[in-house]
Amino acid sequence: xxxxxxxxxxxxxVIVKPVTRLWFGLNFLHPERMPDAGPAIIxxxxxxxxxxxxxxSLFKTxxxxxxxxxxxxxxxxxxxxxxxxxxxxxxILPIRRDRKRGEKDPLNACYRALERGDILIIFxxxxxxxxxxxxxxxxxxARIARQFPKVPIIPIYIQNAGRALxxxxxxxxPLVFSAIVGQALYYGGDRAALMQQIKLSMETLREEAPxxxxxxxxxxxxxxxR
Amino acid sequence: MPSPTLLYALGFVYGLLIIxxxxxxxxxxxxxxxxxxxxxxxxxxxxxxxMTIPLLLGRLAFLVVMSFISFVALKEFVSIIPSxxxxxxxIAFTYLLIPLQAIFIGLEGYGIFLVFVPVFAFLALAYLMTxxxxxEHFLPSLGTYQLALITIVYNLGYxxxxxxxPEGCNEGRGNGAIVLFLLIATQLNDVAQYVWGKSxxxxxxxxxxxxxxxxxxxxxxxxxxxxFIFVVAPLMTPMRFPDTILxxxxxxxxxxxxxxTMSAIKRDVGVKDTSTLxxxxxxxxDRLDSLTFTAPLFFHLLVFSSYGPYAQSCAPV
Numbered sequence: 001x002x003x004x005x006x007x008x009x010x011x012x013x014v015i016v017k018p019v020t021r022l023w024f025g026l027n028f029l030h031p032e033r034m035p036d037a038g039p040a041i042i043x044x045x046x047x048x049x050x051x052x053x054x055x056x057s058l059f060k061t062x063x064x065x066x067x068x069x070x071x072x073x074x075x076x077x078x079x080x081x082x083x084x085x086x087x088x089x090x091x092i093l094p095i096r097r098d099r100k101r102g103e104k105d106p107l108n109a110c111y112r113a114l115e116r117g118d119i120l121i122i123f124x125x126x127x128x129x130x131x132x133x134x135x136x137x138x139x140x141x142a143r144i145a146r147q148f149p150k151v152p153i154i155p156i157y158i159q160n161a162g163r164a165l166x167x168x169x170x171x172x173x174p175l176v177f178s179a180i181v182g183q184a185l186y187y188g189g190d191r192a193a194l195m196q197q198i199k200l201s202m203e204t205l206r207e208e209a210p211x212x213x214x215x216x217x218x219x220x221x222x223x224x225x226r
Numbered sequence: 227m228p229s230p231t232l233l234y235a236l237g238f239v240y241g242l243l244i245i246x247x248x249x250x251x252x253x254x255x256x257x258x259x260x261x262x263x264x265x266x267x268x269x270x271x272x273x274x275x276x277m278t279i280p281l282l283l284g285r286l287a288f289l290v291v292m293s294f295i296s297f298v299a300l301k302e303f304v305s306i307i308p309s310x311x312x313x314x315x316x317i318a319f320t321y322l323l324i325p326l327q328a329i330f331i332g333l334e335g336y337g338i339f340l341v342f343v344p345v346f347a348f349l350a351l352a353y354l355m356t357x358x359x360x361x362e363h364f365l366p367s368l369g370t371y372q373l374a375l376i377t378i379v380y381n382l383g384y385x386x387x388x389x390x391x392p393e394g395c396n397e398g399r400g401n402g403a404i405v406l407f408l409l410i411a412t413q414l415n416d417v418a419q420y421v422w423g424k425s426x427x428x429x430x431x432x433x434x435x436x437x438x439x440x441x442x443x444x445x446x447x448x449x450x451x452x453x454f455i456f457v458v459a460p461l462m463t464p465m466r467f468p469d470t471i472l473x474x475x476x477x478x479x480x481x482x483x484x485x486x487t488m489s490a491i492k493r494d495v496g497v498k499d500t501s502t503l504x505x506x507x508x509x510x511x512d513r514l515d516s517l518t519f520t521a522p523l524f525f526h527l528l529v530f531s532s533y534g535p536y537a538q539s540c541a542p543v
Contacts, residue, residue, distance in 0.1 A: 025301055027502045160305060163314070173314050174297075174321060176305035176501050210306060211496040 004088050005065050011089060012056070012064055020057040024050075024164060025176035029208060033154065033181040034058060038066040038117040040184075041153045043141060045134050045202065046123035047162025052090065054161055054177055055121050068093040068113050069121040093120070107144055114148050124198070128167045134202065142194045145187035152184035155198060157205035180205045228282050231399035231462060235406050236278060243270060265506035273504070273513070277409065281402045285389035286332070288405070292386040293328045295510065296378055297321065302500040302511045303374045306492070309367060312360040316371055319354055323347055323375065327383045334390050336536050343380040348372055377487075377518040378511075384521040385409075388528070395532060395540035396464050404528070407462040412520045415451040415481040422446025436489040444482055451478035464532035464540075473527050477520050484519030488512070 020026055035042075044055060052069045059067060073094035076086040086092045093113055096106045110120055122144075124137035145153060159178040165171075182201045187194055250264050280287040304317050323343060330339040352368055385408065389401045396404060423443020431439045452474035459470045488511065492500065499508025507513055529537045 025298070025305070025501060025503065029502075163311070166311070169314070171314075171318065173317050174301050175317075176301055 008064055008089055008091070009061055012061055016053055017057050020054055020177070024054075024172075024174055026054075026057075027176060027178040027210070028058065028181075029178065030181040031058070033183060035063075035119060035152060035154060035184075037063070038119045039114040039148070039151045040119045041114075041141070041144065041148075041151055042119060042121045042156060043124050043137075043153060043198065044121070044156040044158050046125045046128050047130075047133075047158070048128060048165045048167070050161040050165050050172065050177075051123065051128075051158055052121065054158060054179060055156065056090070058156075058179055058181075059119075063119065065091075066117065066119045067091060067121060068118045070095055070110060070123075072097050072127070074098065075127075097126075107140060110144050111147055114144070114151055120144070128162075130167075134206075137195060137198060137202075139191060139195060141198070142187070142191040145194055146191065149187040149189075152186065153194075153198070154184050155182040155201045155205060156180065157182070157202055157209060159206075159209045178209045180208050229398060229400040229403060231403045232281065232406060235403060235410070235462060236281070239274060239406075239410065243267070243274060246270070262506050267506075269504045269506050281406060285401065288389050288402075289328055289332055289386045292382060293324050295514070296324050296382045298503070299382065299509075299511045299514050300324065300374060300378045302503075302509045303378060304371075306495050306497050306500060307370045307374070308363075308495065309370065310360060310363060312358050313355070313367060313371075315358065316351060316355055316367075319351060320371055320375055320379065323379050327379055328386070331383060331387050331390055336387075336538070339383065339387060343375055343383075347375060351375070373491075378514075381518045381522050382514070384525040385517065388525060391529070391533065391537055392539055399462065403462045404464075407459065408521065408524050409517070411451060411455055411458075411477055411524075412481050412517050414454060415447055415478045415520075416485065416516055418450040419443045419447030419478075419482065419485075422450070432486060435493060436486050439482075439486065439489075447482070448475070448478040451481070463528065465528060466531070469527065469531040473524070476523055476527070480519040480523045481516035484516040487519070488515035 042055060044051060052071075055069070056064075056067055069090060069092050071086065071092040071094060073096045076092060077083040077094055087094070093109050095109065113120060122141055124141045125135050126138050129135040141153070145151070157178075157180045159180075160175045161177055164173050164175045164177070182205050185194070185197050185201060246267050250267050254264060276291070280291040300320060304320065309317070327339065327343065330342060351371055355364060355368055355371075385405060388405045388408065391401055391404075393401065419439075420443065423438065423440045423446070426442040426446060427438075427440030429441040430437065431441050431444055455474040455477060456470055459465050459473060460467070465473060488500075492498065500511040501509030503509050504513065532541050533539065534541055
């Protein structure tokens with residue numbers, strides 16, 4: 001995989017960054033809160049395949065080799081071609097979702113990646129939910145954080161990717177994305193407290209995003225600032 | 227080959243920009259200038275350089291760049307307006323009209339360029355929205371997409387069409403000089419209204435829509451722009467007295483109306499800027515709002531005063 005690094009960089013510079021900035025568009029708020037080096041854990045809401053590309057494009061190219069989007073093995077490793085792309089070009093860290101009793105911890109790969117100094121990209125909702133809605137966050141993130149209390153957890157709220165390319169649709173429609181970076185969070189000894197902090201942080205970030213009052217999403221906001 | 231008039235006018239623009247940069251640097255060394263002013267001027271440099279290149283390269287380059295600008299502005303518009311998940315095909319349709327309109331412009335199809343968006347695309351859009359059978363909010367959604375089409379796709383197309391008007395009607399100064407005149411007059415009007423409003427503004431003109439706009443800014447800006455247009459229009463465009471009087475007062479008025487209309491849209495959806503694309507300015511649409519209203523007005527006054535039927539020839543003397 002090492003020999004593919006230059007190719008990843010070229011793809012990043014020629015495809016991923018121009019596509020997210022020009023074909024789509026990006027309102028990038030608080031870029032100074034992004035990590036300069038690994039290890040770190042990036043968490044974000046998940047509504048679209050574009051989320052991963054968007055998050056990759058937020059980082060400086062020199063950090064590209066550190067970025068590991070954590071993804072479901074059963075989905076992304078289905079066919080040979082998409083598996084090759086996912087593993088080698090996007091650099092995913094495949095996780096098995098169907099853990100059987102007695103098997104070892106499926107998150108072991110995440111622990112090892114953090115020990116190496118990698119930056120994990122995790123969507124704690126598990127899978128892409130209904131467009132533009134946030135579902136509850138799974139607690140796997142707290143299990144990882146407990147092992148690495150010094151590693152910063154950086155929440156990022158993504159808006160509009162779920163509209164541009166929702167689950168089940170093939171043609172991406174150009175829309176301006178928003179990526180709003182939150183303050184780093186740390187594991188303080190309590191799983192429930194961390195999950196609560198994450199939830200609160202994501203809700204605060206959503207308040208900073210453009211107040212899209214879509215006409216068909218249930219979680220639209222009534223308190224539009226004047 | 228760019229005409230001397232175009233080059234002189236560009237020289238004037240860059241001269242203004244250099245003066246503005248120097249003032250900003252002096253203010254900063256005296257610790258009076260805001261960082262936003264410096265950022266704004268830096269963004270102006272980029273915008274003006276990006277517009278200079280296609281103006282010097284010729285009309286096809288300008289058409290391509292203008293289409294891309296329309297694309298960016300339309301994207302900002304459809305990203306902030308209330309819309310429905312089911313409307314994705316309609317949004318895709320509005321994007322497709324940009325290259326189609328560009329083809330009509332490039333082929334100098336004056337009639338089809340004028341009629342296609344406001345008649346056929348409007349009707350097609352309404353029909354297309356019925357095909358996926360979603361009736362809730364049909365009417366307000368239709369209205370927002372039609373507004374996006376007319377203000378962005380159609381009206382910005384006029385700027386590009388100026389480059390395709392018959393050559394040789396502008397006394398050898400070229401169509402690039404006419405386009406540059408429209409751009410300078412529109413942006414100067416924005417700046418003049420802002421400066422007059424900042425320095426003398428007291429009486430609010432539309433407090434609920436645009437609380438920073440004042441009568442003083444509006445009138446000061448209007449008179450400043452009118453004087454500029456009255457003097458400069460005959461130097462850069464084929465328009466002559468007395469048509470320039472009409473232009474001198476209507477263009478600043480259209481600029482003001484375009485600005486206020488975009489403000490109303492932003493205020494309704496609850497955003498301050500249409501995006502964060504241009505540091506110090508906001509989105510592309512925040513810079514283009516007045517141009518979307520001045521372009522069609524200027525175009526038709528120009529054609530009416532200085533060109534023959536269907537803009538196929540120069541006006542008979």
